[in-house]
Amino acid sequence: MxxxxxxxxxxxxxxxxxxxxxxxxxxxxxxxxxxxxxxxxxxxxxxxxxxxxxxxxxxxxxxSAKLDAADWLLTDDALQQATPSPVARHRADRLAGREVHDVTCSIGAELAALHRVCPAVIGSDLDLVRLDMAAHNLAGAPNVVLAQADALRPCSAGTVVIADPARRADGRRTHDPAKLQPPLPDLLSVYRDRDLVVKCAPGLDFDRFTGPEPSRGADGYAGMSWDGEVEVVSLDGAVREACLWSRGLSESGVTRRATVLRGDGSSWTLTDTEPREIPERGPGEWIVDPDGAVVRAGLVRHYAARHGLWQLDPRIAYLTGDSVPAGVRGFRILDRLEFREKPLRAELHRRDCGPLEILVRGVDVDPDALRRRIKPRGGTAHTVVITRIGRTATAFVCATPPVG
Missing domain, CATH: 1.10.10 (Arc Repressor Mutant, subunit A)
Incomplete structure (x- = not known):
């Protein structure tokens, strides 16, 4: 705690x-x-x-590994939930020039990015300690106003509303939207007529409430509806968050977006308005594991179409092709065999396998346990990709690419 x-x-x-x-x-x-x-x-x-x-x-x-906050005051919970500075700057850039109200401002991580590109920023929270911390952390920002207020009781007009509901309930992390604080269904209802941005955990099942028809289940998604954009953001290969953007804040026709940020300041984005038609072919020379933001956003086929790739199996997110997109880590296929442990172990020992990376998708295999049973003792690094093609569990023995 x-x-x-x-x-x-x-x-x-x-x-x-x-x-x-x-x-x-x-x-x-x-x-x-x-x-x-x-x-x-x-x-x-x-x-x-x-x-x-x-x-x-x-x-x-x-x-220091997450925030530009050398002299900040923080709490443990606030730090855990705070948006990493590069992600906050990305979101702020999408709102540049707008007046913004962060209704769950906590210690001010979002405000620190927003005040640099927005003419006026309001931060509010119920917790006076966190507001005091935000005042310390944002000292010297003349365009920021702080207030104690309930996120579910609107106290501003004409601003874009940003919310970041707390993702812990009863001391545990939750993916139930109704147990967030404040509850996600209530936020969407209260601000349904406002330009709204809601930061969410990427583990939410967005298919349950996106689109024009609300979910009708008797769970935390009941009655929820979102017809705007869902953006999934990764930073240096790790999925950090998902973000809901109301229709007035997104490009026409976009309902899903993947944004990939790098620590060196580079980035790229992909949306569901791009082509998704790809060929159906057997494995190429390489296997590519798309960035997690692409997978979570449901844009695997769009990514494949952009880069001339195709899927190993239409239900699995691994891609294949005869080349690898620039800057992407690909795995060159050396051999393919039906996944059975004994033949795989023999093949890896034959290849003098030492350091062994095991990637699994669509097959119930524990990579760490399998590596212990294989007992690689050689000197050559390999990667094994285990997946399902049709009904067959398949293992691809690949050369391990360098990291970075």
């Missing part, structure tokens, strides 16, 4: 004495081997604020 900050903590940490203490505590390792000793020293030097100081330093260190 992490330390529970108070408003008094924020006032201290944001003041001169607190900033100086954070610099001093930041010089300590605070690692597993030294933590007890470090805590004793910090308690001796700062008896009234030791826990808040140590927690803040450790959170800032964790945040």
């Amino acid at each position: 992490g330390y529970r900050f108070t408003r008094a903590d924020i006032a201290y940490l944001g003041g001169d004495a607190g900033r100086a203490a954070l610099v001093a505590v930041g010089e300590r390792p605070l690692g597993p081997a030294t933590l007890l000793g470090d805590l004793e020293s910090v308690r001796r030097d700062h008896p009234a604020h030791a826990a808040a100081l140590v927690e803040t330093v450790r959170l800032r260190r964790r945040a």
Whole structure:
């Protein structure tokens, strides 16, 4: 759960004495081997604020891989849910020039990106501690206004509304839209006549509520309907989030979008308005595993059509072709065999297999357990792609491409 900050903590940490203490505590390792000793020293030097100081330093260190937040104040929960800075900047760029109200602003991760490209930004939240943190984190941003408000009680007009419902219920992460805080069905209903952007976990079943007809099931999707865009975003190969964009904020005809961001600042995007017709052919020279954003957005065929690829099987997301898209990691096929463990092990040993990467899709196989049973001991790296083609479980032995 992490330390529970108070408003008094924020006032201290944001003041001169607190900033100086954070610099001093930041010089300590605070690692597993030294933590007890470090805590004793910090308690001796700062008896009234030791826990808040140590927690803040450790959170800032964790945040450095996700946020441009060297001097920020954070909570553990807020950091876990905060949008990575490159993703927040991407979303802000889509809203450049608009006035925006983040109705679940928390510690201000979205506001930090928005205020640079939007003329006026409002941030609101029910949690006064997080609002105090946001005020600290956004100090010096004259076009940002903060307020305590319930996300489900509109208090602005004429702005684009952004919401990021908390994805934990009863202490556990949830994919039930009705258990988000605030509940996703309520958000969509309250702001149905506004330009709306809702950040969601990519694990939601978007097929259950997208399109003109609402879901009629008796679960968390009941009565939900979304006829706008669903965008799935990845960063450096990892799917980070999905985002709902109302129709007024999206290009005409777009209902699904995959956006792939890289840490070097490059990016590309794919939508369902692009062609999706691809040939039906046997395996080519290469296997390509599309970026997770493409898979989650349901745009595998569109990606294949863009790059002259086709599917190994129409129900499976692995693609194949005689070349690999630029900048993409492909697997050159060396051999193909029906998946049975004993022949596969013999083939890999024959090839002097050492480091072994196993990719599985459409077949019930545990890659780690299979690798332990194969016991590769050679010197040549290989990748095995196990998938289903028709009704046959098939293993492709491939050369392992270099990483990066």
